[in-house]
Amino acid sequence: MAQWKVLLVDDEVEFATTLAERLTLRGIEAVTVHDGEAALQRIAVDPPQIVVLDMMMPGLGGLEVLRLIKKNHPGIPVILLTGRGSTKEGIDGMDLGAYDFLMKPIKIEALVEKMKEAVEQSTSVRAKETG
Amino acid sequence: MKAQESAFLGKISAGMTHEIKNVLAIIRESAGLMEDLLSLCRESSFPYQEKFCTVLGTIQGQVRRGVELTTRLNRFAHSMDAPVAEVDLSALLEQMVSLMQRFARLKRLELEALPAGKPITIRTDPFRLQLILAACLDHLFGLAKEGGRIGLRPQLDGGNVAIRIFGEKEGFAGPPRDGELPEELGPLSEIIQALQAELRTLDAGGDAGFVLLLPMEIQ
Numbered sequence: 001m002a003q004w005k006v007l008l009v010d011d012e013v014e015f016a017t018t019l020a021e022r023l024t025l026r027g028i029e030a031v032t033v034h035d036g037e038a039a040l041q042r043i044a045v046d047p048p049q050i051v052v053l054d055m056m057m058p059g060l061g062g063l064e065v066l067r068l069i070k071k072n073h074p075g076i077p078v079i080l081l082t083g084r085g086s087t088k089e090g091i092d093g094m095d096l097g098a099y100d101f102l103m104k105p106i107k108i109e110a111l112v113e114k115m116k117e118a119v120e121q122s123t124s125v126r127a128k129e130t131g
Numbered sequence: 132m133k134a135q136e137s138a139f140l141g142k143i144s145a146g147m148t149h150e151i152k153n154v155l156a157i158i159r160e161s162a163g164l165m166e167d168l169l170s171l172c173r174e175s176s177f178p179y180q181e182k183f184c185t186v187l188g189t190i191q192g193q194v195r196r197g198v199e200l201t202t203r204l205n206r207f208a209h210s211m212d213a214p215v216a217e218v219d220l221s222a223l224l225e226q227m228v229s230l231m232q233r234f235a236r237l238k239r240l241e242l243e244a245l246p247a248g249k250p251i252t253i254r255t256d257p258f259r260l261q262l263i264l265a266a267c268l269d270h271l272f273g274l275a276k277e278g279g280r281i282g283l284r285p286q287l288d289g290g291n292v293a294i295r296i297f298g299e300k301e302g303f304a305g306p307p308r309d310g311e312l313p314e315e316l317g318p319l320s321e322i323i324q325a326l327q328a329e330l331r332t333l334d335a336g337g338d339a340g341f342v343l344l345l346p347m348e349i350q
Contacts, residue, residue, distance in 0.1 A: 012153050018160040025167050056149060083152040084145075084205060105156035105198055108163055 004049035004119055005029040009039040009065065010081065011057045022108055028115070036060030040068055043076065049119050051078045052111070054104075055089055063093060070097040075126060077118035081106065134214050137258050141211025148205040155197050162190045203229045210257040215349055218260065220251045220285040220292065227264050227283060234269065239277045242268070245284040253292055254348040259322050263330065266319055267296045267341045274303045281340070292347060297333055297340030306339035307332040 090101030
């Protein structure tokens with residue numbers, strides 16, 4: 001039984017689907033979409049507990065998608081994936097409200113750990129808010 | 132190289148290295164998924180299980196190597212993004228060592244970045260700075276005896292910064308002569324000027340090589 005749901009947003013279809021399979025094997029329900037517009041639509045109808053978002057995508061870029069998620073669904077944590085050699089892009093994303101960022105290719109254990117932390121934190125914030 | 136040309140080269144290289152990283156990410160996840168599936172049937176009598184695990188380990192190891200190389204190349208490509216940028220000298224020298232390591236290895240030399248006493252950040256043209264350092268290293272590689280060691284060390288020098296590119300004098304077949312820049316480095320003079328830098332030969336304390344003096348900030 002899945003613990004919670006993650007939305008994986010990456011235009012590299014094979015990367016996203018393979019990662020989703022690996023997460024599923026670890027008890028995490030993973031849904032994939034392959035561009036920013038599809039991600040926003042999906043979140044609107046079926047909000048996940050967390051979003052893992054690639055920064056470099058055609059159409060709406062990762063930072064723009066992040067900005068819109070944070071505007072419309074501030075409680076959903078977002079972890080960014082960056083393929084650049086430097087950390088600057090990821091830090092820019094954290095300034096916009098991302099929970100954290102990971103460099104591609106990722107280590108699955110590191111991603112799972114980071115997702116758990118982020119979901120736990122957002123759950124506890126929500127619990128405090130609702131009293 | 133003109134700014135427009137280097138920016139073009141940088142943009143294309145950065146884009147391609149990003150794509151290569153995506154390829155490596157897919158290979159890593161695919162190999163990872165195979166490992167996950169194999170671990171699910173650990174108790175089965177699948178005859179080549181151990182061999183599969185070894186081969187998958189090799190794939191993961193080579194992916195890590197490929198990621199390290201493309202990350203370095205990606206950083207190098209992004210060093211052409213802007214004509215002047217903040218440069219952490221220790222990070223840049225580590226990067227140089229990584230980029231030039233293969234050439235050192237072909238000459239059977241050891242190349243290392245030595246730490247500065249404290250972090251030094253300057254504002255300069257990172258691409259041109261790497262170009263000068265690579266030319267100096269290349270020159271020293273040509274003079275060094277097999278098995279020698281060449282180092283790069285940044286240090287504060289009054290209001291400026293000095294980068295020593297050096298090895299033990301005894302490790303060179305014919306070290307650069309004191310005060311006389313080699314002819315093959317002549318074409319660098321325009322670039323050195325653009326960085327408001329000065330390149331000198333070094334012959335002191337048993338070491339030989341070059342010292343590149345740079346301002347803390349290009350005016």
